[in-house]
Amino acid sequence: MQLVFASNNKNKIKEIQQLLPETIQILSLEEIGCHEEIPETADTIEGNAILKANYVTTNYGYDCFADDTGLEVEALNGAPGVDSAHYAGEQRSSEDNMNKLLQALSSKTNKNAQFKTVIALNLNNTQTLFTGIAKGQITSEKTGNQGFGYDPIFKLEGHSKTFAELSMEEKSIISHRGKATKQLINFLK
Ligand code: IMP
Numbered sequence: 001m002q003l004v005f006a007s008n009n010k011n012k013i014k015e016i017q018q019l020l021p022e023t024i025q026i027l028s029l030e031e032i033g034c035h036e037e038i039p040e041t042a043d044t045i046e047g048n049a050i051l052k053a054n055y056v057t058t059n060y061g062y063d064c065f066a067d068d069t070g071l072e073v074e075a076l077n078g079a080p081g082v083d084s085a086h087y088a089g090e091q092r093s094s095e096d097n098m099n100k101l102l103q104a105l106s107s108k109t110n111k112n113a114q115f116k117t118v119i120a121l122n123l124n125n126t127q128t129l130f131t132g133i134a135k136g137q138i139t140s141e142k143t144g145n146q147g148f149g150y151d152p153i154f155k156l157e158g159h160s161k162t163f164a165e166l167s168m169e170e171k172s173i174i175s176h177r178g179k180a181t182k183q184l185i186n187f188l189k
Contacts, residue, residue: 001025003123003188004032006052006066015172019185032060045070045082046129049120057122065121065184069177071150073138074112076104084150098142098153111137113154115176119184128187132180147171 004027005013017026029035038055042048045068052066070084080087080101088096105111112135119130135157142152144164151163156174163171172178 002027002062004029004056004060004062004064006038006056006064016181016185019181020188024188027062029056032056032062034060040068043082045116046118046120046131048082049118049129050127053120053122053127063121063123065119067117067119067177067180069115069117071101071154072114072116073101073105075108075110094149098150101138101150102140102142102153105138106140111139113138115150115154117176117180119180121184121187130180130183130187132176132178132183134174134176134179 001023002025005016006029007013008029010028013026013028020026029038034056038052040048040051042051048068049066052068053064056062056064056066068082070081072078072081080097084097086092086097088100114136115134117132119132121128121130136155136159137157139153139155139162142162142164144152144162144166146166146168147164151171154163155161156163163175
């Protein structure tokens with residue numbers, strides 16, 4: 001069975017391929033000749049995962065899955081959410097995004113936040129969604145230099161380290177993306 005992962009991130013593709021039986025071959029966007037930017041214009045995380053998966057199935061005829069992730073902050077009514085990548089502007093800078101979020105929360109006592117990953121799978125004309133959530137708090141300063149995005153300012157509930165102080169292996173066991181991916185893999189197996 002061939003299944004497209006609507007991504008060109010070679011690490012993500014390799015990681016998932018290794019967790020699946022050999023009978024399932026994961027193809028990247030590049031491998032199916034999809035070189036254009038897929039629109040991510042929905043106003044929810046779920047909506048964007050669905051848009052991306054449907055784009056590939058509709059235009060290229062493949063079964064496909066796509067993921068989308070956002071950081072939802074309680075005191076900001078769920079922002080930055082679907083806008084996480086470009087919260088502080090189109091330069092898509094993690095430093096700028098973190099600085100804007102720290103500033104927005106500086107006068108708030110409620111620092112609760114969650115990362116949410118949604119994976120949309122189109123398989124045999126049926127769509128299934130998988131959701132992984134990591135609940136925690138936004139810290140008051142950046143700590144750690146691993147990971148990416150908002151990792152230096154996010155601590156998982158009950159943990160003393162930020163995501164940026166964990167190794168990739170440690171993070172992937174407990175992260176939103178890890179949880180959603182595990183559900184997808186169990187479903188495909
Ligand atoms: P994407 O949907 O995976 O591209 O994620 C959208 C944005 O959310 C990224 O540009 C990051 O700013 C943020 N993000 C996603 N996953 C993580 C994570 O695991 N740690 C920190 N930030 C993340």
